[in-house]
Amino acid sequence: xxxxxxxxxxxxxxxxxxxxxxxxxxxxxxxxxxxxxxxxxxxxxxxxxxxxxxxxxxxxxxxxxxxxxxxxxxxxxxxxxxxxxxxxxxxxxxxxxxxxxxxxxxxxxxxxxxxxxx
Amino acid sequence: xxxxxxxxxxxxxxxxxxxxxxxxxxxxxxxxxxxxxxxxxxxxxxxxxxxxxxxxxxxxxxxxxxxxxxxxxxxxxxxxxxxxxxxxxxxxxxxxxxxxxxxxxxxxxxxxxxxxxxxxxxxxxxxxxxxxxxxxxxxxxxxxxxxxxxxxxxxxxxxxxxxxxxxxxxxxxxxxxxxxxxxxxxxxxxxxxxxxxxxxxxxxxxxxxxxxxxxxxxxxxxxxxxxxxxxxxxxxxxxxxxxxxxxxxxxxxxxxxxxxxxxxxxxxxxxxxxxxxxxxxxxxxxxxxxxxxxxxxxxxxxxxxxxxxxxxxxxxxxxxxxxxxxxxxxxxxxxxxxxxxxxxxxxxxxxxxxxxxxxxxxxxxxxxxxxxxxxxxxxxxxxxxxxxxxxxxxxxxxxxxxxxxxxxxxxxxxxxxxxxxxxxxxxxxxxxxxxxxxxxxxxxxxxxxxxxxxxxxxxxxxxxxxxxxxxxxxx
Numbered sequence: 001x002x003x004x005x006x007x008x009x010x011x012x013x014x015x016x017x018x019x020x021x022x023x024x025x026x027x028x029x030x031x032x033x034x035x036x037x038x039x040x041x042x043x044x045x046x047x048x049x050x051x052x053x054x055x056x057x058x059x060x061x062x063x064x065x066x067x068x069x070x071x072x073x074x075x076x077x078x079x080x081x082x083x084x085x086x087x088x089x090x091x092x093x094x095x096x097x098x099x100x101x102x103x104x105x106x107x108x109x110x111x112x113x114x115x116x117x118x
Numbered sequence: 119x120x121x122x123x124x125x126x127x128x129x130x131x132x133x134x135x136x137x138x139x140x141x142x143x144x145x146x147x148x149x150x151x152x153x154x155x156x157x158x159x160x161x162x163x164x165x166x167x168x169x170x171x172x173x174x175x176x177x178x179x180x181x182x183x184x185x186x187x188x189x190x191x192x193x194x195x196x197x198x199x200x201x202x203x204x205x206x207x208x209x210x211x212x213x214x215x216x217x218x219x220x221x222x223x224x225x226x227x228x229x230x231x232x233x234x235x236x237x238x239x240x241x242x243x244x245x246x247x248x249x250x251x252x253x254x255x256x257x258x259x260x261x262x263x264x265x266x267x268x269x270x271x272x273x274x275x276x277x278x279x280x281x282x283x284x285x286x287x288x289x290x291x292x293x294x295x296x297x298x299x300x301x302x303x304x305x306x307x308x309x310x311x312x313x314x315x316x317x318x319x320x321x322x323x324x325x326x327x328x329x330x331x332x333x334x335x336x337x338x339x340x341x342x343x344x345x346x347x348x349x350x351x352x353x354x355x356x357x358x359x360x361x362x363x364x365x366x367x368x369x370x371x372x373x374x375x376x377x378x379x380x381x382x383x384x385x386x387x388x389x390x391x392x393x394x395x396x397x398x399x400x401x402x403x404x405x406x407x408x409x410x411x412x413x414x415x416x417x418x419x420x421x422x423x424x425x426x427x428x429x430x431x432x433x434x435x436x437x438x439x440x441x442x443x444x445x446x447x448x449x450x451x452x453x454x455x456x457x458x459x460x461x462x463x464x465x466x467x468x469x470x471x472x473x474x475x476x477x478x479x480x481x482x483x484x485x486x487x488x489x490x491x492x493x494x495x496x497x498x499x500x501x502x503x504x505x506x507x508x509x510x511x512x513x514x515x516x517x518x519x520x521x522x523x524x525x526x527x528x529x530x531x532x533x534x535x536x537x538x539x540x541x542x543x544x545x546x547x548x549x550x551x552x553x554x555x556x557x558x559x560x561x562x563x564x565x566x567x568x569x570x571x572x573x574x575x576x577x578x579x580x581x582x583x584x585x586x587x588x589x590x591x592x593x
């Protein structure tokens with residue numbers, strides 16, 4: 001829930017940036033621009049769907065914003081349980097060949113990726 | 119007006135567990151690439167992390183040793199970032215509630231002064247893998263063996279003011295985690311890594327200046343040099359009318375300079391949130407007490423005891439108490455011979471020199487504390503001279519026989535038969551009439567010459583004090 005509110009706040013700031021007053025006016029949100037930022041290639045039909053989805057999400061976030069949360073402690077986990085600890089023992093036999101089978105490229109036991117410059 | 123630096127350090131301490139923090143893969147150093155990366159470490163779909171009990175116990179142990187609050191309730195968060203040596207796309211860490219809260223460490227500076235440095239927090243997290251840039255042309259190789267190795271990240275308050283204080287802090291924490299046996303302290307293998315935050319301000323200014331962070335420094339000397347460079351750089355920029363930008367910098371040891379590593383466009387938004395795969399960590403009083411019971415006498419307490427009860431100098435006490443195994447060895451020697459000063463001298467002198475020369479740890483010393491204690495006893499009862507004691511020690515290094523047996527078989531027993539000595543002295547005086555005449559004329563320097571001759575003639579077995587007396591009596 002914490003996250004959703006944060007996202008909502010970001011959208012609010014995005015809306016403010018875009019000069020939009022109310023968030024539910026999704027027409028004023030530049031969906032193609034959001035798609036570019038998200039590295040998503042959306043065709044016209046998908047753009048329309050995204051517009052509807054986004055409107056629904058914002059509506060839900062607005063509804064959640066209405067919930068009074070004053071004095072409620074943030075929840076780390078929904079289950080009323082605590083962490084169980086395991087003994088410090090080596091229990092895994094590693095099969096490198098099997099683990100690396102789905103990797104696009106490996107050499108001498110290493111996974112290879114395009115050069116990352118520090 | 120003079121400038122003042124403000125320094126805070128973050129130390130990443132690799133915990134000395136057998137298995138990883140969230141998986142049952144081995145943490146042993148030096149395996150073939152990816153031979154210790156199991157599906158949990160690889161972040162394959164469907165895997166779940168399970169927390170290592172020992173990693174938690176070690177964090178508690180550290181917290182207790184620095185007098186910190188232990189948070190009985192803490193949670194694990196995901197720190198999200200994208201890099202090929204982080205296959206899950208996030209690092210499991212602790213953000214809002216670390217296991218260890220506020221603590222403190224007292225720095226013992228070289229000039230004998232002390233300085234308190236606050237420790238803000240220490241939290242548990244998993245290490246990332248290693249990227250290898252120079253093995254494959256045009257590509258980066260990824261080794262995920264280190265992925266999931268438990269780390270304790272120790273964050274200090276910005277309480278340090280000089281590079282020397284920073285390196286002393288690093289050194290002392292290094293000694294402490296080794297003392298507690300929660301980290302092997304091997305800097306070359308990356309078992310402890312340091313990030314330094316530094317800013318400068320005019321003396322007396324209540325506000326901190328903008329800071330930079332120097333990443334991944336792995337030696338005490340480099341911390342000092344990197345900070346010296348960075349402090350000078352910041353002062354130069356400010357005095358030229360410029361401003362400091364908050365950024366991450368890298369220390370280049372070869373050029374002895376820091377360089378920007380990450381620009382502003384990489385503004386770090388880690389999007390921390392509680393990891394839904396891990397339940398909140400609750401520490402029972404019973405667990406904390408159980409760990410507290412394993413805590414050894416701490417270095418500072420030991421140091422004070424060595425000074426106050428054993429009468430050792432501050433320097434000796436500091437050196438002996440900073441390493442757990444050395445302190446234990448010293449105390450075992452002391453228990454046999456009951457002479458603190460001689461025990462300290464032998465442990466830090468002859469023994470240390472031999473250990474260094476053969477590159478072995480004190481726990482593997484071929485001369486055990488019991489035998490060193492026995493050697494010191496024979497030195498005290500004048501069976502050995504300091505010279506023959508060294509000869510004996512040398513022999514003990516490769517010969518496992520007892521001290522008395524070795525003294526006997528090597529013929530190292532100091533001559534106490536005054537008749538025999540008397541005859542030797544008589545002969546040497548007669549053989550050197552010129553020197554004897556000069557000595558009689560008051561050239562007392564020649565006394566040393568004659569003692570030396572006698573020692574040589576007896577292969578060091580005479581008691582020099584006794585020789586001295588015999589010669590004087592004959593003048």
